[in-house]
Amino acid sequence: MHDSSREAPDGQVGIVLAWGEVPVFRPGDPVRILTRYPVGHYRVPIYLRGKRGMVEAVVEPAGIDNEEEGYGRNAGIKLHYYRIAIPMTEIWSDYQGSHRGGLRVEVCETWLERI
Amino acid sequence: MRRRQHGHDGTHEHAHPEISESERLGYFEIMETAVRELLIEKRLIGADEIRRQIEVLDSRTPALGAKVVARAWADPDFRARLLANGRSACEELGISFYDDTSLIVLENTEKVHNLIVCTLCSCYPRPVLGLPPDWYKLKPYRARAVSEPRSVLAEFGTVIPDEVEVRVSDSTAMVRYLVLPRRPEGTEDYSEQQLAALVTRDTMIGVALAAIGTGRTGL
Amino acid sequence: MSETESLVTRLPNDIGGLPAGPIQRVDHELAPWEKCCHALADVLDFHKIINTEEKRCGVEALGAEMIGKLTYYERWIVAFANILFRKGILTPGELARKMDEVQARWPAGVNDEPAGRP
Incomplete structure (x- = not known):
């Protein structure tokens, strides 16, 4: 099976990239923040669970999963975080004022699904 | 009980959990000293490291952010670099990122007004603004900035026209945000230093607009 | 979600969007020990003793009341x-003894009542 996440983005042949080096999502991708309820520690606020948005930017460099870091893991596979754009009306059905309101938040790729 | 004076806001009467209260200071101060000394005795950290870090913290104030903003207003090439990579552009001016955070600079335009908040804790661009004010760490700002930003802004005396998008950035991981306010009209002849004097901490959080006559005094 | 389930799954610091009162534009100059505590936090992170x-996780674990x-x-x-206790770097007894020692250093008169919660 062809796995593009193994290859360098500029098409260099024969260079295998480490896990997590290539972002899973690209700017413009529509995504949904997952609805799940971890206990202990998380960095995805509850008000954003299940909300749909768009990847605005890939945050570089990649980082360690902050839910694991919260328990003292200072190393491990790095994953990408993404700056996600979400309209305020998607988050708050009764959003007051102008419809031109938006939220931006950084979300780790373990919390995003493609839609 | 040991008593200390603090710069309380005189308009604020009731007890507040973010603000140190002299009655309760002693116990936690002792705990801090004890933890720090034990770690130094065990050679896990150095006393000199703590002293140096206090100097680092003292050296970071909103004046640094104001310098960055003024440079961006005066120099379009710097502005472009700042918007492309906030951290490396600040580093050009000697501002180091001791906490290893990244910085995204959010430019206010005639169409978009940016506001920053950390709903989960108190993430703040400390390398370039210093430590956040208490209100930034308290529930009313953290809870409401993401759901009713226009009302929050109005409480700061900042009214954003309806046709302008209010865009809120909630910091949750290793990126920090700094708002690049709009340059006030009538400042075409200002020097960079005069421009910097117009830039307050609140304009770089996004709760205020930069304006002539409302900046810091004494510059 | 039941009330007890929500108590477990919503961290006490996760307050975005909750009802809250007017903004209180308060600030205070840090006490020396508070600044020292901030510097300690930074140094502990530099060494990854406490990242x-x-x-953040440790503060959340204090629970809503604290x-x-x-x-x-x-x-x-x-x-x-x-x-630090959990990691085995300090023990509770060690910290208690050191706190007694620190308190004993304070000159009489400055701290003539026992330190602690009133």
Whole structure:
């Protein structure tokens, strides 16, 4: 099976990239923040669970999963975080004022699904 | 009980959990000293490291952010670099990122007004603004900035026209945000230093607009 | 979601969008011990003895009552103590003895009542 996440983005042949080096999502991708309820520690606020948005930017460099870091893991596979754009009306059905309101938040790729 | 004076806001009467209260200071101060000394005795950290870090913290104030903003207003090439990579552009001016955070600079335009908040804790661009004010760490700002930003802004005396998008950035991981306010009209002849004097901490959080006559005094 | 389930799955610091009162534009100059506590946090993170994420997690683990009643840096130092115990870097007895020692250094008159919660 062809796995593009193994290859360098500029098409260099024969260079295998480490896990997590290539972002899973690209700017413009529509995504949904997952609805799940971890206990202990998380960095995805509850008000954003299940909300749909768009990847605005890939945050570089990649980082360690902050839910694991919260328990003292200072190393491990790095994953990408993404700056996600979400309209305020998607988050708050009764959003007051102008419809031109938006939220931006950084979300780790373990919390995003493609839609 | 040991008593200390603090710069309380005189308009604020009731007890507040973010603000140190002299009655309760002693116990936690002792705990801090004890933890720090034990770690130094065990050679896990150095006393000199703590002293140096206090100097680092003292050296970071909103004046640094104001310098960055003024440079961006005066120099379009710097502005472009700042918007492309906030951290490396600040580093050009000697501002180091001791906490290893990244910085995204959010430019206010005639169409978009940016506001920053950390709903989960108190993430703040400390390398370039210093430590956040208490209100930034308290529930009313953290809870409401993401759901009713226009009302929050109005409480700061900042009214954003309806046709302008209010865009809120909630910091949750290793990126920090700094708002690049709009340059006030009538400042075409200002020097960079005069421009910097117009830039307050609140304009770089996004709760205020930069304006002539409302900046810091004494510059 | 049941009330008890929600108590477990919503961290006490996760307050975005909750109802809250007017903005209180308060600030205070940090007490020397508070600034020292901040510097300690940074140094602990530099050495990855307690990284920033562990500090956040440790404060959350204090629970809603302590988060509501302790000041910002009071929460930090209590969280640090708990994390250091858990990691086996300090023991509770060791910290108690050191706190007694620190208190005993204060000159009479400056601290003529026992330190601690009133």
